Amino acid sequence: MGTELAAVSVDPVADNRRVADQLGLDFPILADESHSVVTDYGVLHVGGGIGGRDIARPAILLIGPDGTVTWRHLTENWRVRIRPEKLIAVLRGVG
Amino acid sequence: MTKSTMTRRNHAVWVGALISLIGLISYFTFFARFPALRDVPKVNFALVLIGLAVSAWGLLRRRSLWSITGLAVSAACAGLLAAYVFVLSYGLPDAEHAIQVGETAPAFALPDQEGRITTLEEYRGSNLVLVFYRGFW
Numbered sequence: 001m002g003t004e005l006a007a008v009s010v011d012p013v014a015d016n017r018r019v020a021d022q023l024g025l026d027f028p029i030l031a032d033e034s035h036s037v038v039t040d041y042g043v044l045h046v047g048g049g050i051g052g053r054d055i056a057r058p059a060i061l062l063i064g065p066d067g068t069v070t071w072r073h074l075t076e077n078w079r080v081r082i083r084p085e086k087l088i089a090v091l092r093g094v095g
Numbered sequence: 096m097t098k099s100t101m102t103r104r105n106h107a108v109w110v111g112a113l114i115s116l117i118g119l120i121s122y123f124t125f126f127a128r129f130p131a132l133r134d135v136p137k138v139n140f141a142l143v144l145i146g147l148a149v150s151a152w153g154l155l156r157r158r159s160l161w162s163i164t165g166l167a168v169s170a171a172c173a174g175l176l177a178a179y180v181f182v183l184s185y186g187l188p189d190a191e192h193a194i195q196v197g198e199t200a201p202a203f204a205l206p207d208q209e210g211r212i213t214t215l216e217e218y219r220g221s222n223l224v225l226v227f228y229r230g231f232w
Contacts, residue, residue: 002221002222003221003222003223003224004218004221004222004223004224005223005224005226006213006218006223006224006225006226007225007226007227007228008203008205008225008226008227008228009227009228009229009230010230011230011231013206013207013208013209013210015230016207016208017208017209019208020208025208028207028208028211028213029207029208030203030205030206030207030213031205031206031207031208032203032205037201037203037205038227040201040203041193041194041200041201041227042190042192042193042194043193043194043227044188045187045188045229046188048186048187048188048229049229049230049231050231053231055229055230055231056227056228056229056230057187057188057190057193057227057229058187058227058228058229059193059226059227060224060225060226060227061194061200061224061225061226061227062222062223062224062225063200063215063218063222063223063224063225064222065219065220065221065222066219067199067200067215067219068197068198068199068200069194069195069196069197069198069199069200070196070222071196072193072194072195072196074190074193075187076185076187076190077184077185077187078184078186078187078229079127079133079134079180079184080133080134080184081130083130087224091222091224094222
């Protein structure tokens with residue numbers, strides 16, 4: 001079964017295009033400038049950004065083929081994110 | 096003690112302060128790129144502690160307002176690094192409202208970096224790893 005990757009932040013499209021170009025990213029980086037999706041998913045960090053901007057807290061969700069959340073990782077420290085090898089192990093687990 | 100020795104020892108306080116400053120700044124500009132050294136900043140803590148020790152040694156050798164200032168700069172760098180690692184970076188909101196395992200992911204339609212609208216529905220039938228980032232790159 002295929003696994004897709006997508007990122008979300010509250011940054012505008014132009015910023016995401018620059019980052020994707022700089023880092024050579026070929027997965028979609030979605031711009032949630034209105035914070036609506038971040039809010040729907042309950043991962044809004046009010047005042048967490050530069051100058052007190054509202055941003056997304058770091059979070060990784062695995063959404064199954066039927067649209068159900070099958071795994072999530074919410075770090076309690078923004079410096080410490082999940083390692084790619086751990087995530088790959090999780091993905092192997094769901095086949 | 097000769098004058099030149101005293102001068103050099105007085106400099107030790109500021110050499111220590113410089114090591115501490117490098118220890119603080121290099122975390123953000125360099126060492127945070129390496130996951131193991133980002134999660135547990137061993138190199139940076141070592142640098143600020145060495146800097147602090149050198150400054151303290153310098154102050155013991157020659158006490159002056161100038162030396163005390165140097166030690167204070169060293170201590171401030173060590174304090175700022177510790178504050179960032181142990182306090183500031185834990186400043187995240189409660190996760191109690193975050194979506195739970197077993198819940199249906201809310202639909203979305205957002206522009207990607209090319210401006211193309213992408214929806215959750217497009218991923219139906221696949222596993223999707225959806226990563227929320229703090230952003231401001």
